[in-house]
Amino acid sequence: xPISPCPKQMxxxxxxxxxxxxxxxDTRELQLLHFALFLGIYLSALLGNGLIxxxxxxxxxxxxxxxxxxxxxxxxxxxxxxxxLPKAMANALWDTRAxxxxxxxxxxxxxxxxMSAEYSLLTVMAYDRYVAICxxxxxxxxxxxxxxxQMAAAAWGSGFLNAVxxxxxxxxxxxxxxxxxxxxxxxxxxxxxxxxxxDYLREVGALVFSVSLAFVCFVFIVLSYVQIFRAVLRMPSxxxxxxxxxxxxxxxxxxxLFISTVMFAYLKPPSISSPFLDLVVAFLYxxxxxxxxxLIYSMxxxxxxxxxxxxxxxx
Numbered sequence: 001x002p003i004s005p006c007p008k009q010m011x012x013x014x015x016x017x018x019x020x021x022x023x024x025x026d027t028r029e030l031q032l033l034h035f036a037l038f039l040g041i042y043l044s045a046l047l048g049n050g051l052i053x054x055x056x057x058x059x060x061x062x063x064x065x066x067x068x069x070x071x072x073x074x075x076x077x078x079x080x081x082x083x084x085l086p087k088a089m090a091n092a093l094w095d096t097r098a099x100x101x102x103x104x105x106x107x108x109x110x111x112x113x114x115m116s117a118e119y120s121l122l123t124v125m126a127y128d129r130y131v132a133i134c135x136x137x138x139x140x141x142x143x144x145x146x147x148x149x150q151m152a153a154a155a156w157g158s159g160f161l162n163a164v165x166x167x168x169x170x171x172x173x174x175x176x177x178x179x180x181x182x183x184x185x186x187x188x189x190x191x192x193x194x195x196x197x198x199d200y201l202r203e204v205g206a207l208v209f210s211v212s213l214a215f216v217c218f219v220f221i222v223l224s225y226v227q228i229f230r231a232v233l234r235m236p237s238x239x240x241x242x243x244x245x246x247x248x249x250x251x252x253x254x255x256x257l258f259i260s261t262v263m264f265a266y267l268k269p270p271s272i273s274s275p276f277l278d279l280v281v282a283f284l285y286x287x288x289x290x291x292x293x294x295l296i297y298s299m300x301x302x303x304x305x306x307x308x309x310x311x312x313x314x315x
Contacts, residue, residue: 019104020097020180022279024088028095035092038085041291045081048294049074055307062307065143066132066247069125070297072152073254076121077290080114083107084185084286104186109167111185111286115262116210117159122255123217124151129248130224134231158213165206182275183282189266221255250297257292261285 024034056062056071087107091097099107131142170188176196183190225248232244265281298304 016101016175016179018098018100018179019186021088021091021099021186022180022182022184022275023097024092024184024279031092031095035089038089038092041287042081042085042089045287045291045294046078048298049078049290051308051311052294052297052304053078054311055304058311059307061303065128065145065148066125067304068148069121069128069152072121072155073118073125073293076114076118077293079110080118081287081290083110083114088184099186104181104191105167105171107186108170108188108191109163112166112188113159113163115159115286116162116213117156119214119217119258120155120158121152122251122258123220124155125251126221126224126255127151129251130228132247133228133244162206162210162213165209169206182278184279185282185286187282218259225252246301250299250301253296254289254293257296258285258289261288 023031025031052074053071056067056074084107087099087103091099128143131139135142166188170191173192173195175191175194177194179194181187181190182193228244228248232241232248235241235244261281261284265278265285268277268281298308
């Protein structure tokens with residue numbers, strides 16, 4: 001829908017001191033029910049990711065590249081779910097919708113930063129699996145401790161750069177369509193709906209950077225798994241194939257969950273879009289992966305399961 005020029009009497013971004021987030025429910029009983037549900041999901045995510053962090057940090061047998069990247073993924077998941085869910089819980093508990101302008105900008109920055117870094121890290125993890133299965137003799141030289149640190153830093157750095165660009169471009173646009181955000185957290189597409197500016201050149205430039213980065217990562221992941229599956233299917237030993245699949249399936253499941261929910265959120269046809277559907281989809285891609293990733297990685301990983309059992313028994 002084309003955006004008309006901003007009328008002079010409408011407020012611009014300098015006069016917007018707060019935004020109103022979308023509420024999950026109108027009645028007090030349902031708000032408290034949502035608070036309890038969100039609290040349970042949040043505590044589960046904290047527990048699951050916290051256990052993975054403790055397991056990798058405490059067990060020297062897990063001081064390998066794969067678990068180093070898993071530790072980084074757990075950190076990103078903790079940050080991502082902590083960016084959106086606590087504010088939603090507080091609003092449900094205190095029966096409010098308000099978030100300050102600065103709080104909204106911070107939420108946008110942190111969410112884009114952590115989500116972008118997680119996508120880049122999942123790409124790095126695909127490369128790690130590719131080298132481990134397709135080039136096992138060169139694994140130590142290609143994925144050494146220095147290379148791991150550099151790849152992890154590149155993932156975090158690309159996320160930070162993308163977040164700076166997206167946040168700066170989004171909040172530099174004048175806002176004149178009110179301050180009601182049709183989402184339970186501050187999301188860039190919903191903020192842009194409040195803009196009255198016809199000048200989207202800066203936002204388009206930032207969007208091109210983000211889409212290009214996402215596309216390169218997606219192609220790299222697909223090509224990595226094409227090579228992985230070709231190598232696995234050529235293995236003569238059934239035990240070797242089973243071990244290789246056990247190494248790759250958790251990562252593939254996490255990547256599929258992440259990409260599918262994000263793609264549906266941003267690429268779904270406008271004809272099926274509605275505030276309720278947008279709310280559910282945003283909840284799925286922002287909350288579900290951080291909560292489920294620890295479960296996915298620990299289900300088929302015997303080393304991690306053994307360490308987690310030790311941690312639970314000794315605490």
